Amino acid sequence: MALIEVDHLTKNYGHGRGIFSVSFQIEQGEVFGFVGPNGAGKTTTIRHLMGFSNPQSGKAIINGMPCFQRASTILQDIGYLPGEVALPDGLTGWQFIRMIQGLRNYHDDKRLQYLLDKFRFDPADKTKNMSLGNKRKLAIVTAFLADPKILILDEPTSGLDPVMQ
């Protein structure tokens, strides 16, 4: 059985928009990407895998579980980078990282330091004062932080300079 299974997934927003009968399978250990022009439906597909959206027809399944119905279980294994990062105001990067560590109950500071070094990122600033690139870096670091079994990254290179990409 594939780890991730998308089977004839359909969400019709009307006027020809949405996703229509999208199917693919991803095995454990596989790195899988999909590309398409703006509005093709990449984010909509990802939102179904994250269990944020209930399919109109077809299926989005992770680990044998339907993503929408079993979201709270499935999300424990997922690190997620949204296409549009929305960070809470009034927190520093450090406070945000500590909050995510607490929520995920994962406190491996060696891994955190590895990620901060890898992305040459200093989380001292308040999130609202960060450049777009640094907001993206903070979101990337927190997606990878808990060493999740599954990583779902929406436009992971967006906002980063060529070296960081």
Ligand SMILES: Nc1ncnc2c1ncn2[C@@H]1O[C@H](COP(=O)(O)OP(=O)(O)O)[C@@H](O)[C@H]1O
């Ligand atoms: N919540 C929504 N309500 C109505 N239309 C939507 C909604 N979300 C996405 N769409 C439409 O669905 C299409 C696919 O969008 P999206 O998945 O964001 O594309 P991509 O990520 O590939 O750029 C677009 O035409 C978009 O306008």
Ligand SMILES: [Mg+2]
């Ligand atoms: Mg998108």
